[in-house]
Amino acid sequence: MTPLRVVNLFSLVSHRHNIRRFPNHSEGEKGLTLGLISEEAKRVLQELGLTEYETRAYLSLLERGAMAATKVSEYSNVPYSKIYETLNSLEKKGWIKSEKGRPSQYYPKSPAEALTAAKLKLEDTVKGWEQAILNELQPLYDKREIKEKPDIWILRGEFNILAKLQEMFDKVKNELMIAAPILTKPLIKAAVPMLSGLKNKNVKILLLISKDVKELGIEEVTNIAEVRTREHMFGGGVIIDGKEALLLLGEEKPSLVIWSNHIGLVKFAKDYFEYLWNTAFRF
Numbered sequence: 619m620t621p622l623r624v625v626n627l628f629s630l631v632s633h634r635h636n637i638r639r640f641p642n643h644s645e646g647e648k649g650l651t652l653g654l655i656s657e658e659a660k661r662v663l664q665e666l667g668l669t670e671y672e673t674r675a676y677l678s679l680l681e682r683g684a685m686a687a688t689k690v691s692e693y694s695n696v697p698y699s700k701i702y703e704t705l706n707s708l709e710k711k712g713w714i715k716s717e718k719g720r721p722s723q724y725y726p727k728s729p730a731e732a733l734t735a736a737k738l739k740l741e742d743t744v745k746g747w748e749q750a751i752l753n754e755l756q757p758l759y760d761k762r763e764i765k766e767k768p769d770i771w772i773l774r775g776e777f778n779i780l781a782k783l784q785e786m787f788d789k790v791k792n793e794l795m796i797a798a799p800i801l802t803k804p805l806i807k808a809a810v811p812m813l814s815g816l817k818n819k820n821v822k823i824l825l826l827i828s829k830d831v832k833e834l835g836i837e838e839v840t841n842i843a844e845v846r847t848r849e850h851m852f853g854g855g856v857i858i859d860g861k862e863a864l865l866l867l868g869e870e871k872p873s874l875v876i877w878s879n880h881i882g883l884v885k886f887a888k889d890y891f892e893y894l895w896n897t898a899f900r901f
Contacts, residue, residue, distance in 0.1 A: 654681060666736050667711060671696045671704045676713050679726035686721040712736065770878040773864075782864060782877050783856060787812060790821055790858040795891050796843075797826040799851040813842045826851070826895055846898035855887060863887040 654677055663673050674694035679685060682693060691701040705724055708714045712735035717723045773779050787794070794816060813823055823843035828851060839845060853867040863884045867874040878884060 666733075668713070669704075669707075671700055672708050672711075672713070675701070675704050676708055676726060679714060679724060680729075684717075684723045684725045686723060688721070690724060712739075770876065770880055770883065773875040773877055779864075779875055786856060786858050786862055786864060787816065789862075790816065792859050793822045793824070793857075795824045795826075795855075795857040795888065795895075797851060797854040797856075797891055797894065799828045799854050810838055810842065813839065817842045824891075824895060826891070826898060827901075829899070840901055845901035846895060847901055848894060848898045851894065855891070857884065857888050857891060860884060860888050 660673065663676075664670075668676065671694075674696055675690050678690055678694040682689075685693070687701050687705060688698070690696070690705065691698045694701075696704055705714065705716070709716055709724075711732075713727055713732045715725050715727060717725070771782075773782055816823060825839060825843040825845045827845065827847055829847040829849060853865065855863060855865040857863045861884060862877070862879045865874075865876045865878075865887060867876070
């Protein structure tokens with residue numbers, strides 16, 4: 619019996635006994651739906667949560683329009699035993715819709731509409747992640763007194779320095795130490811509201827300044843912080859809660875700005891500030 623007669627015999631038996639024959643990828647007729655799109659598009663659909671069966675079924679509907687489940691199974695090469703599970707999952711994920719009947723019909727949604735639904739679902743998921751991470755895990759991290767890998771950064775540029783200062787002021791809980799050898803009226807004016815907010819949070823504020831700034835209207839700050847003056851200071855800095863320090867080194871204009879949470883460096887900075895503070899004059 620030749621191969622041709624085998625094929626004809628199989629076709630004949632299939633027809634007479636109503637045997638459903640699912641297509642094979644090698645046949646080149648049906649079941650080649652995945653060939654409609656690029657590997658990149660397949661990867662994106664997978665990242666959006668679609669299984670291979672779901673991708674095949676959706677693409678079949680896109681290509682041929684509304685169909686019953688049996689036809690979707692036939693054209694997508696998804697096993698009939700899995701087709702209803704696959705279609706129900708696609709509908710829940712927002713990629714298709716169905717119309718009840720005998721048999722029910724399945725319609726593809728617009729890819730743009732499906733993508734928007736997937737995006738909204740992802741945004742909701744990310745919000746859930748944020749709540750779990752920020753509300754539960756971040757406090758555990760913040761409670762540690764010693765970090766596994768302390769940092770020392772050299773900051774360059776006024777924007778980066780001010781951004782780091784703002785971050786430190788937002789984090790301070792108990793004590794803020796500031797050594798400011800150089801102050802200007804605009805700087806004092808800008809600092810008052812910020813320091814007032816910290817005062818309202820019961821943060822202890824110690825401000826060490828040069829005696830030369832007395833004429834700049836520093837009296838307004840004394841209602842917010844404890845202020846002391848010194849004859850001379852080499853550089854300045856900010857220390858929060860004995861855990862982080864921002865050091866500004868230089869006689870007049872800072873030539874080097876360093877931020878660190880290294881326990882040894884922060885302790886040295888705090889000890890030096892306390893020495894200057896204890897030998898300074900009350901304002």
